[in-house]
Amino acid sequence: MVGRLNPVVEAVTARIEERSRGPRAAYIEMIRARRPSTYARSRLTEGNLAHQSAGCAVIEKAQILGAGWPVIGIITAYNDMLSAHAPFESYPQLIREAAREVHAVAQVAGGVPAMCDGVTQGQEGMELSLFSRDVIAMASAVGLSHDTFDAALHLGVCDKIVPGLVIAALRFGWLPSIFVPAGPMPSGLSNPEKVRVRQLFAEGKVGREALLKAEAESYHSQGTCTFYGTANSNQMLMEVMGLHLPGAAFPNPGTELRAALTRAATHRAAAITAQGKDYRPAGEMVDARSVVNGIVGLMATGGSTNHALHIPAIAAAAGLCVTLADFAELSGVTPLLARIYPNGPADVNHFHAAGGMSFLISQLLEAGLLHGDALGVAGPISGYAQEPVLSDGRLIWRPAPAESGDLEVLRPAGNPFSEEGGLRLLTGTLGEGVSKVSAVKPSHRFVEAPAIVFESQEALKAAFDAGKLDRDFVAVVRFQGAAANGMPELHGLTPVLGVLQDRGHKVALVTDGRMSGASGKIPSAIHLGPEAAHGGPISKVWDGDVIRLDAEAGRLDILVDPAEFHARAPAEFRPNRGPAGLGRELFDLFRMNVSSAATGASPFNFLGPRS
Incomplete structure (x- = not known):
């Protein structure tokens, strides 16, 4: 019907x-x-x-x-x-x-x-x-x-x-x-067990052998x-x-x-x-x-x-x-x-x-x-x-079947898991991005905490390994947009941030990069635009700035005096930060011509002149 x-x-x-x-x-x-x-x-x-x-x-x-x-x-x-x-x-x-x-x-x-x-x-x-x-x-x-x-x-x-x-x-x-x-x-190893082993590895509680065994049983x-x-x-x-x-x-x-x-x-x-x-x-x-x-x-x-x-x-x-x-x-x-x-x-x-x-x-x-x-x-x-x-x-x-075979997995429209869908648009003084909230508990959808700024996911992982992240904070990972480095997924941050959240810390991720369909239980603002490489607001964030991410209200704001924030110089974009190789230099033409994340991060121009 x-x-x-x-x-x-x-x-x-x-x-x-x-x-x-x-x-x-x-x-x-x-x-x-x-x-x-x-x-x-x-x-x-x-x-x-x-x-x-x-x-x-x-x-x-x-x-x-x-x-x-x-x-x-x-x-x-x-x-x-x-x-x-x-x-x-x-x-x-x-x-x-x-x-x-x-x-x-x-x-x-x-x-x-x-x-x-x-x-x-x-x-x-x-x-x-x-x-x-x-x-x-x-x-x-x-x-x-x-x-x-x-x-x-x-x-x-x-x-x-x-x-x-x-x-x-x-x-x-x-x-x-x-x-x-x-x-x-x-189906292979259950997803909760896979996640458990990943987080244990991130904490150093199991070794690579246990992690490899779990991953191979998942993808088999x-x-x-x-x-x-x-x-x-x-x-x-x-x-x-x-x-x-x-x-x-x-x-x-x-x-x-x-x-x-x-x-x-x-x-x-x-x-x-x-x-x-x-x-x-x-x-x-x-x-x-x-x-x-x-x-x-x-x-x-x-x-x-x-x-x-x-x-x-x-x-x-x-x-x-x-x-x-x-x-x-x-x-x-x-x-x-x-x-x-x-x-x-x-x-x-x-x-x-x-x-x-x-x-x-x-x-x-x-x-x-x-x-x-x-x-x-x-x-x-x-x-x-x-x-x-x-x-x-x-x-x-x-x-189609008249009824779901498992209401814990699939429900009728009259009895949903949530009245709203799984994706939210976030806007505010830090720009425009999206947040996947379907996997985030309501209690974690609001975070207000000082920023810690990183320019790579490796730097964030290193700070975690050094024990510097046992606190409330908003991880700002920038220069990860399409014009900067092709917008790689930052999926590797999920276990690290998940461990900190499980320890009781208020944590969130703000980035001009991607997190993929594997985005997990961490509140995030991703695909943030304008991206840092184009001088977007994320390029002006300093360590210690208080950021408010409110996924329920659809807001992403930096709690800094607007005049002071506007006067800041953007962080320097160094397009050749990493070595050439693996063909990355062949994609300069794409990075130079890519549109914003909001319009698909595409080098093609099918709709006429870009604003």
Whole structure:
């Protein structure tokens, strides 16, 4: 059942449409001008076609050169170092076979890089992480620029990979696009136990051997990491935005159901080309309603803070202007329906077993919080409140469960964990940032304490190891924004600050950097802008300044005389503080041209001149 649309959801959608009127119209004109009148390869010369088909099997070659089958381009993020992407090794063959079943050809159009934030956390390579999103978008564009495809399948799961693939899919918005995930690994060591060992290690109470054992038992097989970080938030986002088949997000890899969903995605891609009767170009399908649905899904599940960067960047690729105020307003009317680690002990497999995406979508539709008339690759979003199952070996969809299987993990809209969503916009004399509060106890959401200023997470850890942080304080970690060093995640600070909070200290984190979907129980203000490298207020904070972080009221203020604070010179930004290496110097162009965090920290300029 679809309830009457919530008036706030309706109003925010209308405002996005109004402020985006010019860029969206130009975008729609661009993709409609590219709509093919026949198969895309008909534009190619004989020499072009010969090159396209030269490496194909005989049946594909015959169809490309002379017959009438559509061609599906595959963009893959496969590599066998990432557990989440290793299953994609076998997907192209499965997709080729499925395409033949419906008289279509499938070809790998290109591969994109896929780095693992879990491997690079706290390491120098993490400085490339955020910008890898934009490299992935460009690499996807290179693959699709052969301009010979009638639809596209995008194989990706993890943090920056899916947003990069979506940006590219929207810039090739005349093509129908379907996203094909791989699923989460089976559950391993429980999340509370993993956190306990991490904090014991941070305190020096267990050694590296115990820590490695716990980590290896947590991340133990092929598939996405099972906590609700950016990777699994991506899968939720793709489903509520309609870029997945219903229920594709969370079946495990290597199962018959997962293979059946991949075959079904291939069949569907062949059915929605411009040559068929149900043409679904991605750029027209994804509109303001889709983006609002994505934000609502993020709030209802307490998803990754990284999507406060990615959703504005994705929206801009479709000519849509989304602001952090839109996030805050939607969060205010969206109940928190899921508790998945770090917001609770359960992992994403528990969420899926309790009813998963079908139950979540059914509840949000019934509460009037989703645009049920927004389009997805399988039909309107109102039809996504169903789950896939195998019946006698055949893939079918059945209605979402009427009740949650575990109220400690997933709840109905009438009985939420919280009346509001998991993300807050913070504004005040220190600028504008976001705070993930879904994992923070209400008693910890207000902190007023002296600042201790750091310019790296390593410096904060060193101060902790030296015993200098056993007190109330606000950690200000600056020069961590996109223009400074690429905005690496500061996930490594969570255990340290968690230990201090557990000791009874009032602690908080204020930074122009990121904390990711693994942001834990510490109150924080992240993505703070303007960032320190651009002379933002955070660059003027001194040790001992009293800072007030009030996540409930949405305020972040420095309690210093305004005239004195304004007169201070910003701390000097030294763009070459660290040594070159690991390719970081190759990304100077990105750092010099990146937009603010509030607009997606993007080097692309899809919406016209920046303010």
